[in-house]
Amino acid sequence: MSLTRRQKWRIEKIQAERVVRANKAADSNQNLGNSAEVQIGLVITRYGQRLLVESEAGDLVQCTARRNIDLSVAGDQVIFQMSDDNTGVVTALLERDNTLERSHKIIAANIDELWLVVAIEPHYQFDLIDRYLVVAENGNLPIRIVVNKIELSKNIEQVKTDFAMYQSIGYKVSYLSVKEQIGTAEFKQQLNDKTHIFLGQSGVGKSSH
Ligand SMILES: Nc1nc2c(ncn2[C@@H]2O[C@H](COP(=O)(O)OP(=O)(O)OP(=O)(O)O)[C@@H](O)[C@H]2O)c(=O)[nH]1
Ligand SMILES: [Mg+2]
Known part of the structure; x- marks a missing residue:
């Protein structure tokens, strides 16, 4: 039996939350909302430095990505948190199942x-x-x-x-x-x-x- 995408998300979210908690102490550089919930999302598209991310609830959120994480592409699953200005900050990129490349550049994932x-x-x-x-x-x-x-x-x-x-x-x-x-x-x-x-x-x- 294969997991549905939603079930998979949930499992990955639990794992991601552990990672985020572990990193939190080490990471002071953030303007994230105080108790901003860690969310998992699906990258719909990227335009320049901005990402359009769909939350698990189905909302579309404008996000920027932390500088230290790899560039994400459509189909990527990411961890994000809402910041005070109602945009999201992508803090992690989850492992990709597969990728589509064109001229040695990844253009889509999962x-x-x-x-x-x-x-x-x-x-x-x-x-x-x-x-x-x-x-x-x-x-x-x-x-x-x-x-x-x-x-x-x-x-x-x-x-x-x-x-x-x-x-x-x-x-x-x-x-x-x-x-x-x-x-x-x-x-x-x-x-x-x-x-x-x-x-x-x-x-x-x-x-x-
Ligand atoms: N006759 C006919 N025309 C169609 C059909 N489906 C789409 N078209 C027309 O074909 C043209 C091209 O369609 P698009 O969907 O823009 O093609 P595309 O593959 O997205 O093209 P690019 O964005 O340039 O890669 C449009 O004028 C459509 O109206 C069809 O079933 N029959
Ligand atoms: Mg087209």
Whole structure:
């Protein structure tokens, strides 16, 4: 049985609280609220030095990070405390299960699922698909394929034949049209309570919903 992300958070929070308590005496440099509760959060995005962090309660908190901790990325789990001005201060970065790298830089962490989005237009290219699959396999990250804009296809049988090859070696393939809302409801159901990353060339529909 695998733990849900929430259960995992709770366990990690207990461990993190121990660490924070142990560090407290040694650490006098803080403008944290007096009895600011130690919280665990999920990094949604980073912009410059600021982080947007989702708390366990589901609140979005603007945070800055202590200088001495590694740069965090989307998907990271962090320990933070509220400061007096209602922003958060990230004081620790929890261990990562996995990472996605691009040009030797970590761009996301703790990924549950990568989705390689391809489309009828711009038309999918096998060499590009294979390159993404190699990135995923090298990072030991689960990846599935989404073929979007299927309503534009004049030969859906050919499309299915093309992707049968990937299915035969174990990749799951979904066929969608975001525009016509074909297959989208089932697709969205798979996206709950996990960290998903959408990959793929520009214009395929990654940002569409
Ligand atoms: N015909 C058709 N167009 C779609 C569909 N889904 C998305 N589009 C359109 O495709 C265009 C590109 O969609 P985006 O979601 O911006 O693509 P993207 O992958 O996020 O592109 P980048 O942000 O540049 O990487 C937009 O004009 C969408 O309206 C679809 O199912 N069918
Ligand atoms: Mg986009």
